[in-house]
Amino acid sequence: MGYLIQILLALFISVIGGLYLLGAFRRRRPGEPPLDKGPFPWLGHVLEFRRDTAKFLQRMKLKHGDIFTVQLGGFYFTFITDPFSFGSVVKEARSKLDFTKFAEQLVARVFGYHHVEDEHKVLQASSTKHLMGDGLVVMTQAMMKNLQNLMLHSVGSGDDKGWIESELFSYSYNIVFRAGYLALFGNESPKDAGNLEKATEIDRQHSDELFLEFRKYDQIFPNLAYGVLGPSEKMEAERLKRLFWNMLSVQKMRSRDNISGWVQDQQQHRSEKGMQEFMQDRFMFLLLWASQGNTGPAAFWLLLYLMKHPDAMKAVKNEVEKILRETGQEVKPDGPLIDLTRDMLLKTPILDSAVEETLRLTAAPVLTRAVLQEMTINMASGQQYSIREGDRVAIFPYTAVHIDPAVHPDPHTFRYDRFLTPEGSKKTDFYKDGKKLKYYTMPWGAGSTMCPGRFFATNELKQFVFLMLSYFEFELKNPHEEIPSIDTRRWGFGSMQPTKDVQFRYRLRF
Incomplete structure (x- = not known):
C-alpha cells in the first residue's frame, strides 16, 4: 500500500x-x-x-x-x-x-x-490522475480482472471443491501482490501467447514466480535498509535487484498489454528527460516495491481480524451480500463472475470501518x-x-x-x-x-505527503476481501490460536508484518 x-x-x-x-x-x-x-x-x-x-x-x-x-x-x-x-x-x-x-x-x-528533475511533481500529478477520481475507475477494473484470474480461474471447472490448507499471510500477500502487480505493470499479450487462455495462464505463472523472488527480497529488506547485511545476504540482495531490473525492464515492458497509465507516465517522463534505460529499469523495481509491499500484509491482518471476530465477519458479509443484491449480481456455479466497480466500493461503510480499524492497529x-x-x-x-x-x-x-x-x-x-x-x-x-482531534489516525501520512494512492490501495484490499467472502468458505485451522505479535524490526516501513504465519483453510462455496 x-x-x-x-x-x-x-x-x-x-x-x-x-x-x-x-x-x-x-x-x-x-x-x-x-x-x-x-x-x-x-x-x-x-x-x-x-x-x-x-x-x-x-x-x-x-x-x-x-x-x-x-x-x-x-x-x-x-x-x-x-x-x-x-x-x-x-x-x-x-x-x-x-x-x-x-x-x-x-x-x-x-x-x-x-x-531526475521535477520527479516528485510528476509522480504526484500522475498518481492524482490515475489512482484517484476517474482514473481509479480504470484501475479498479484492472485489479478486478486480475483478481478474478488469480482467485477464480477454476470456478466452474469442477476443481478445488475440497478444503485447501494454507498459511494466511503467505496466501493474502501472494494474491494481492500479484493482482496489483499485473494491474499496474500489465499483462501477457494474447497475440504473443497464442490466445487469451494461454496469456492468462502465463500471467498466473509469471506473477507467482515474481512474488516468490520478491518475498526473498522483502525478508532481507530490514537488514538491507539498516545496512547490516552479512556477506551472503549482500550477494543475495544484489542478485535479487539485478533479477528485478531484468524482469521489469523497459524493454520487456514494451511487449506487455494493459500497462497502467501510472507506470507509463513514469517511464515516459524519464525517457523524455534522457534517462538511460538501465536507470529506468531500476526505477521500475522501486515502483514495484513502493506500490506492492504493504497492501498484501494489510489484507492478511484484515482477514485474520474478521475470522477472530464473528460479529465483524457477519456484519461485513451481510454488507457484501446486500451490495450484490442491489446490483443484480449473484454468485452461482454456472453464472458470470461478479464484477466490483469503483461505485460499488463507495457503498461499503462497514467494510470501510473494518479496513480503517485494521490500519489503525x-x-x-x-x-x-x-x-x-x-x-x-x-x-x-x-x-x-x-x-x-x-x-x-x-x-x-x-x-x-x-x-x-x-x-x-x-x-x-x-x-x-x-x-x-x-x-x-x-x-x-x-x-x-x-x-x-483532526489527526485521529494517520496510516497514509498527512498534509502534502498524504498518500494519493490510498484510494487504489484501499480498493485492492476491499476487492480481495469481497471476493473471498463471496466465493469461499474459510476458517482458521486453530480458532483459539492467538493473533501473532507484530515484527518490531519493521517499524516505520508502513504495514507491519506478523512474527509468524497463521494456518487456515478455504474452499469454494459451490
Missing part, C-alpha cells in the same frame, strides 16, 4: 542507524526541546530505536513529554507526540521542512537509482521532514521550541494516536465499527481530553 515518496519517508528514519554511525555532537541551546543522547553517545539511541521503535518513543515521551530531541546516528530528530500539535509539521512550507531531498539521496544509496509509518532553515515549532500548549537547520522533525502516529486510549478506548482491541456512527455512516469525530 502506498505511494513512493511517503514510503521512502518511512524508510528513511528506519535506515539512519545503519547508514550514519558518525555524527556531530552538540549541546542543547535555550528554547530547544529536551535533548536525550542516551547512555552511549557515539551510537546515540540507534540500537534501542532499531529493536523496538514504538517502545523506545513511548519511553522518551514518559521521560521528556510531548516534544523531545534524540540523537540517532549522525542526525538529531525532534519527535512531536502531541496530536494537537501535528499541524505545525504537516502544514509547514517546504521551504522550511522538506520531505524529498533526503529521500532521493537514500534511494540512490539503497536502490542505486538517481532521480497495524500501519506504522514515520512521518519525517528535514529542517532546511532554523525555525520555531509552535505547540498546541502555547509553548515554542527552536529547531536547528540540518536536524529532522518526525511524527510516529502509531504511539501518538493509534493506540492512545484517550483517543481510542481499549486501543489494542479490534472493533470493526469503531469508525461508524450509530446511524451507520463514517465516523470522523474523535476527541482527546474533551477536545476534537
